Amino acid sequence: MSDGGSRAMVEALKGLLGSDRVFTGGPEARAASADESDLGSVEPLGVVRPREAPEVAAIVGLALEHGVPLTARGAGTSLEGSSIPSPGAVVVDFSAMDAVAELVPEEQRVTVGPGIVYERLNRLLQPHGLFFPPSPGGSADAATVGGMVSTDASGIYALKYGGTRRWVLALDVVTGRGDSMRVGRVVPKTSAGYDLKDLFVGAEGTLGLITSVTLRLAPLPPEARKAGFVFDDLAGACAAAAEMAAFIPEMAALELCDAETLDLLRALPAYASLPSGHALFVEAHGRADDCVQGVEAAAAVAASHQGRPLPPGLPDPWEMRHRxxxxxxxxxxxxxxxxxxxxxxxxxxxxxxxxxxxxxxxxxxxxxxxxxxxxxxxxxxxxxxxxxxxxxxxxxxxxxxxxxxxxxxxxxxxxxxxxxxxxxxxLPAEHPVGLAYMRGLKSLFDPHGLMNPGKVLPGP
Ligand SMILES: Cc1cc2nc3c(=O)[nH]c(=O)nc-3n(C[C@H](O)[C@H](O)[C@H](O)COP(=O)(O)OP(=O)(O)OC[C@H]3O[C@@H](n4cnc5c(N)ncnc54)[C@H](O)[C@@H]3O)c2cc1C
Missing domain, CATH: 3.30.70.2740 (Alpha-Beta Plaits)
Structure with a gap:
């Protein structure tokens, strides 16, 4: 795209949002140029911070008019480069669209702006006895719901509760054609037509932009109990984990940390008392008796693979795991x-x-x-x-x-x-036939190739 086209796009964005929500160069553009992968950085043409869905639709309209690509951004914690700006792109930063629009505890559902941060949402839900379970580990205090939907993020509690996809009821989106639409419904189940909503889950912003997310919620577990085990043999730890996951229904989380990683954690003063070896951390959810039973069953499985309990008094296993x-x-x-x-x-x-x-x-x-x-x-x-x-x-x-x-x-x-x-x-190795269908879907939703181009699909 010509310099003139880029300048015209930036001027049009300033006309739409005002100069205080359009950033070119400077700290905002630099902060939006990379994600948490080590895959490099690309300074974007600009960064825009919409506050509401009609503004997002207008931004897509301008992108279509000027032929400028868009890369959506939540918190930029992606680990595979999905939120590194496409070359020449304007970054659409969703951090200001972080409100709770509707919470319906009796239907266990909430509608939020895509920019709401995972942990903040769960803090707001806690007094209602509800939570959004996937828990993306070490990024839970930063990752946004829009980013989680767009990567189908999971985390420590996905063992019992599933990843993000399982909890998405409906999305409001603006497609790469510029159409605004709702995909999915607020009821827990629908059989009406092809499931367009599921196409946007895990699409990494390549089909369109998400402006609102309606989630189903889970009741908080009545009790939770954590434990940790250490193994001299890594294969033994893995075999124990596979057995616990398959046969202990109370298991909500089951995480491995190998000896080399534990060695790095032990070098931190807070974790100096960690033993050497490979660790499994578990958490059981249920009523108090179920939790006790779940952890005892895990200890028995660990022992049958020569695992022993971690010494008492160590810090919270998830605090360690998240580091x-x-x-x-x-x-x-x-x-x-x-x-x-x-x-x-x-x-x-x-x-x-x-x-x-x-x-x-x-x-x-x-x-x-x-x-x-x-x-x-x-x-x-x-x-x-x-x-x-x-x-x-x-x-x-x-x-x-x-x-x-x-x-x-x-x-x-x-x-x-x-x-x-x-x-x-x-992707071609994993989807040798499906890839052509994925390309067809991409050109249907994004015929001009402006939605986070270069991500997900390999070159022709
Ligand atoms: C320390 C650490 C630990 C992590 N642990 C986990 C883990 O346990 N499990 C896990 O799954 N991931 C994990 N991650 C990866 C990352 O946190 C997740 O992928 C998270 O979902 C990204 O959220 P985000 O808001 O940062 O999204 P971003 O990185 O900003 O964006 C991710 C993708 O979503 C798209 N996107 C964002 N918002 C929208 C929108 N509104 N509309 C359309 N597309 C959009 C972006 O274009 C991009 O393609 C971890 C990352 C770090 C740094």
Whole structure:
């Protein structure tokens, strides 16, 4: 697009929103140029901060008129580059659209602006005995509901409650054609036609922009009980996790943290008393008796795989677990990490992890393994600096190999972080026939290719 076209777009946006909500250059544009991946940055043409749906529709109208791409942004915590601006794009920052529009506790539903932050929403719901469960781990205090819907985010409680998709009833969207529409209904079930709403869940802003989200809510569990176990053998920890997930119905969360990652946590003063080994953290939900029974059953399974309880007095397991991504990235400065969040069927978990570790060890490389193992979701992180560092080429080749291995056993290249830029080239292997249908849907909803172009779908 010509400089003249870009200038005309910026002037038109200022005319629409006023100069105080259109940012070109400066700290706002720099802050919106990257996400939490290590996949680089792109300074956007500008950043706009709409306050209501009609403004979003008008922004899409201007993008169509001037041929300027748009990249939606919640909090920018994506780990696969999905919120890095497309080249030449205007970033539509949804942080000001964060109101609760309607809360109907007796129907267990809420309608919110897409910019509301996950933890804030749950704080508002707590007095009503309700919550939105997925819990995206270490980003729960920042990730927005719009970003979670657009990546189909999950997290520690997705084992019992499922990921974001399960809780989305309806969305108001502006498509890449400029149409405003509601997809989905506020009732819990509909059989009326193709499910357009589910197409927007996980679309990473490539089909259109979400201006409102209606969620179903879960009742808060009457009781919760946490425990942790440590194993000398990683395959044993994985086998125990698979058994707990399959046979202990009270399990709400089931997380793995391997020894290399625990070593980094132990270096922090608060966690100095962590034992060495591979850890499983669990949480049971239900009535008090059920929770006790669930944790006792988990302890029995752990013991049958030579696991032992973590010593008492350690900090909250989720507080530790939520710091894993941060400590690993810190250890890999200044180059960062290459990651995959592939997922495998539970019965493949132990072999998959053991083989990945053996391959890394053979080359004297560090491979961090943690994740929502109750769902088979593994976060495998390869540091590009520090002890056991991989070269970027080696790590990218290994990421591809791991993801293809996961796909070959029926798993997926991304359990929850999405495709963005980092997993794009894996899509043909996972959807050899489906990819053409995905391209057809993209051109139906976004015929001019202006909605977060370059994300999700690989080049032709
Ligand atoms: C420390 C850490 C831990 C994490 N843990 C987890 C985890 O446990 N589980 C998990 O699933 N993820 C996790 N993530 C990844 C990330 O937090 C999630 O993907 C989250 O859902 C992104 O939300 P966001 O508001 O930051 O979205 P952004 O990064 O801003 O955007 C993500 C995608 O959504 C699109 N988008 C945003 N808003 C809209 C909108 N209104 N309309 C259309 N498209 C939109 C963007 O264009 C982009 O494609 C973690 C990230 C970090 C940094």
């Amino acid at each position: 894993t991504t941060g400590v690993i990235r810190e250890s890999a400065r200044p180059r960062g990490v290459v990651r995959t969040d592939c997922a495998v069927p539970l019965r493949r978990l132990a072999d998959f992890v053991a083989e990945a570790k053996t391959r890394a060890a053979r080359r004297a490389r560090t491979l961090h393994v943690f994740g929502h193992v109750g769902l088979g979701i593994l976060h495998l992180l390869m540091p590009l600096a520090g002890p056991g560092a991989w070269t970027r080429d080696e790590a990218l080749a290994e990421k591809r190999r791991l993801a293809l291995a996961a796909i070959s056993v029926g798993g997926t290249s991304s359990g929850e972080h999405g495709v963005g830029l980092g997993n794009r080239d894996l």
